[in-house]
Amino acid sequence: MADQSEPNVIAVTMKAVNKWYDDFHVLKDIDFQVADGEKVVVCGPSGSGKSTLIRCICKLEDHQKGTINVLGTELNDNVANIDEIRREVGMVFQQFNLFPHMTVLENCTLALTLVRKKSRKEAEAIAMQFLEKVRIPEQSTKYPGELSGGQQQRVAIARSLCMNPKILLFDEPTSALDPEMISEVLDVMVALAEEGMTMVCVTHEMGFARRVADRVIFMDAGEIVEQNTPFEFFENPTNERTKLFLSQILQH
Amino acid sequence: MTEASIALPPQTPFSQRIKKSLFATPLDCLLTLICAFFFTYIIYLFVDWAFLSSIWRADDEPLCKEAGGACWSVIDARHRIIFFGLFPFEEHWRSTLACAVMIVTFIASCVPWFWTTMKLSALWIAGFATFYILMHGGLFGLSVITPERWGGLALTLFIFAAVSIIGMPLSIVLALGRRSKLPVIAKMFGLFIDFFRSLPLLTILFTAAVITPFVLPGWLQGDKLYRVIVGFAIFFAAYQAENIRAGLQAIPSGQDEAGLTLGLNYMQRVTRIQLPQAFRNSLPAVVNQFVITFKETSIVTIVGFFEILASGSAAFGTGQWTVHYIEVYVFIGAIYFVFVFSLSRYGAYLERKLRVGHG
Ligand SMILES: Nc1ncnc2c1ncn2[C@@H]1O[C@H](COP(=O)(O)OP(=O)(O)OP(=O)(O)O)[C@@H](O)[C@H]1O
Ligand SMILES: [Mg+2]
Numbered sequence A: 001m002a003d004q005s006e007p008n009v010i011a012v013t014m015k016a017v018n019k020w021y022d023d024f025h026v027l028k029d030i031d032f033q034v035a036d037g038e039k040v041v042v043c044g045p046s047g048s049g050k051s052t053l054i055r056c057i058c059k060l061e062d063h064q065k066g067t068i069n070v071l072g073t074e075l076n077d078n079v080a081n082i083d084e085i086r087r088e089v090g091m092v093f094q095q096f097n098l099f100p101h102m103t104v105l106e107n108c109t110l111a112l113t114l115v116r117k118k119s120r121k122e123a124e125a126i127a128m129q130f131l132e133k134v135r136i137p138e139q140s141t142k143y144p145g146e147l148s149g150g151q152q153q154r155v156a157i158a159r160s161l162c163m164n165p166k167i168l169l170f171d172e173p174t175s176a177l178d179p180e181m182i183s184e185v186l187d188v189m190v191a192l193a194e195e196g197m198t199m200v201c202v203t204h205e206m207g208f209a210r211r212v213a214d215r216v217i218f219m220d221a222g223e224i225v226e227q228n229t230p231f232e233f234f235e236n237p238t239n240e241r242t243k244l245f246l247s248q249i250l251q252h
Numbered sequence B: 001m002t003e004a005s006i007a008l009p010p011q012t013p014f015s016q017r018i019k020k021s022l023f024a025t026p027l028d029c030l031l032t033l034i035c036a037f038f039f040t041y042i043i044y045l046f047v048d049w050a051f052l053s054s055i056w057r058a059d060d061e062p063l064c065k066e067a068g069g070a071c072w073s074v075i076d077a078r079h080r081i082i083f084f085g086l087f088p089f090e091e092h093w094r095s096t097l098a099c100a101v102m103i104v105t106f107i108a109s110c111v112p113w114f115w116t117t118m119k120l121s122a123l124w125i126a127g128f129a130t131f132y133i134l135m136h137g138g139l140f141g142l143s144v145i146t147p148e149r150w151g152g153l154a155l156t157l158f159i160f161a162a163v164s165i166i167g168m169p170l171s172i173v174l175a176l177g178r179r180s181k182l183p184v185i186a187k188m189f190g191l192f193i194d195f196f197r198s199l200p201l202l203t204i205l206f207t208a209a210v211i212t213p214f215v216l217p218g219w220l221q222g223d224k225l226y227r228v229i230v231g232f233a234i235f236f237a238a239y240q241a242e243n244i245r246a247g248l249q250a251i252p253s254g255q256d257e258a259g260l261t262l263g264l265n266y267m268q269r270v271t272r273i274q275l276p277q278a279f280r281n282s283l284p285a286v287v288n289q290f291v292i293t294f295k296e297t298s299i300v301t302i303v304g305f306f307e308i309l310a311s312g313s314a315a316f317g318t319g320q321w322t323v324h325y326i327e328v329y330v331f332i333g334a335i336y337f338v339f340v341f342s343l344s345r346y347g348a349y350l351e352r353k354l355r356v357g358h359g
Helices: A050-057 A081-088 A106-115 A119-134 A147-161 A179-194 A206-212 A230-235 A240-252 B014-022 B026-052 B058-067 B073-084 B089-109 B118-135 B150-177 B181-199 B203-217 B226-248 B254-262 B266-303 B308-315 B319-354
Strands: A009-021 A026-033 A039-043 A067-071 A091-093 A167-171 A197-202 A215-218 A225-227
Touching: A009 A050, A009 B266, A026 A050, A026 A197, A039 A050, A039 A206, A050 A167, A050 A197, A067 B026, A081 A091, A091 A147, A091 B254, A106 A147, A106 A167, A106 B226, A119 A147, A179 A197, A197 B319, A206 A230, A206 B308, A215 A230, A215 A240, A225 A230, A225 A240, A230 B118, A240 B014, B014 B026, B073 B089, B073 B150, B073 B308, B073 B319, B089 B118, B118 B150, B150 B181, B150 B226, B150 B266, B150 B308, B181 B226, B203 B226, B203 B266, B226 B266, B254 B266, B266 B308, B266 B319, B308 B319
Parallel strands: A039 A197, A039 A215, A091 A167, A167 A197
Antiparallel strands: A009 A026, A009 A067, A215 A225
16 A cells, blocks of 8 residues: 655556447546645546546446556456455545435444444544534534535535545536535635645536646546646647637636 | 524415315305215215114124114124134134234334344244244144134234245345346346246245145145245235335436445445335335235135135125125225225335435
């Protein structure tokens, strides 16, 4: 497992990764690295394979060619490896995916008790600590259906944090939210970034990318077309497709 | 608290709502009055028949013809046959206790406190064991009474309970199997479910009762009653599996993915995330299947068991009682009603309870 103190330890490495849905080629020769503590923002047009890329990192999708190495463990068909990786990698979804039949607190403690084998009391203490961090401890006894979208997404982030993940993946965490709720979620993500969490984040929030990303990656049609620091990426894009994409999303 | 959440929405008074929906126009008034009269009359006829002009004591049977109402004498005289079938007369107390044990076990398993695999298993093992010792005997100085002589309410409850307890876990396994990611497994379970769903229950019960003894080795046969119950349970499970599968199908795939990324294994995802939501989604259909099954227990008469309906037929089958079959059927209908209605109400209660937090 990666040692925290060494600088530039690699958290994720993808080498020549290819993936097909039946005969549709979604990921084409992806080479991609994330260093420990790095924050990477992935953007690109709809259907370009961004979700597929980060879902491969926590093995929600299988890849057919190439190698993916996460925290020093190769993702192959070895089930023990996959279980170990999934425990160390958290994921936040566009649709929150909170468990609707459990309270906010139960959502957070479920994996702590089942996977981390904490006692109920310990688990609740940890959960409350992270609910405070995302600033909704007072909602802990409510059900997800009783919360606003922004609150639900913050609970989802807290739920991931409870597992103390080494890497946190975000798949368009704010695109299902009403505009006035986007910033409360982004604030939480910025705070996490500032604490040094390793993050891979698919988002079209360019303000967020400028503020926290170490690197921005642009994908189109299953390929990584361009990657650069946020400043260079936004000010001097080199690829035509990047320029077109940026002109489209920055119009609004 | 905001002001809006304190202020109640404006409510129309009851009298006004009645007026609006029933007496808005002269035609409405007329229809309402005709219906009201009609229903009152029907209810009056029934009450008169069942209570006002009825005869209650067994010895008063000769008065029945003149009284014109229900002749409950037949129940007074023959209720033991209805409740106990061919069970030996001196041992009826055992059957009564056994019924009570079954009912208490049913009620207890409806209480959320028991809803863990451990507690439910313990409860039902204890329930069935007590029932079996009481009915079958052979222990604690109780005389042995073999299942051929069980009958009436105790048999109906036993068959229903056993079919549910075997069938429910089986249906979950079948539903999960049919959704397996491995095509071979999914196909096999699918074939199994569809095979048993396309056979009439009668065929399955006949096969279990009459044909399996020729096929199975002696040590595997068990008593005819148990073979019939297993056949019935497979039939029940095939249907219930499809209800549960529908409930599973309705869960967004993101739920399972969230479980995966939290590191939960298959069993944990199934028991903590999928099944609770699947049950909530399919509750009306699941309860409906229990209701149907309770009533279908009467089919076992065909293979020679005297469950409550067959015992009822026996009750009015002799001498002076043959004319009073209506009273017996009404009585048995009332018994079925008590159980099935409680089941439906419990289902409705569960639906309300599980809707918590789902708006
Ligand atoms: N399970 C699947 N089966 C077949 N095709 C799929 C599947 N999932 C995704 N695809 C296809 O793969 C392509 C990439 O999908 P992906 O979800 O990774 O895109 P995305 O970049 O995340 O897009 P968006 O911005 O809309 O979320 C799309 O064309 C999509 O239609
Ligand atoms: Mg996507």
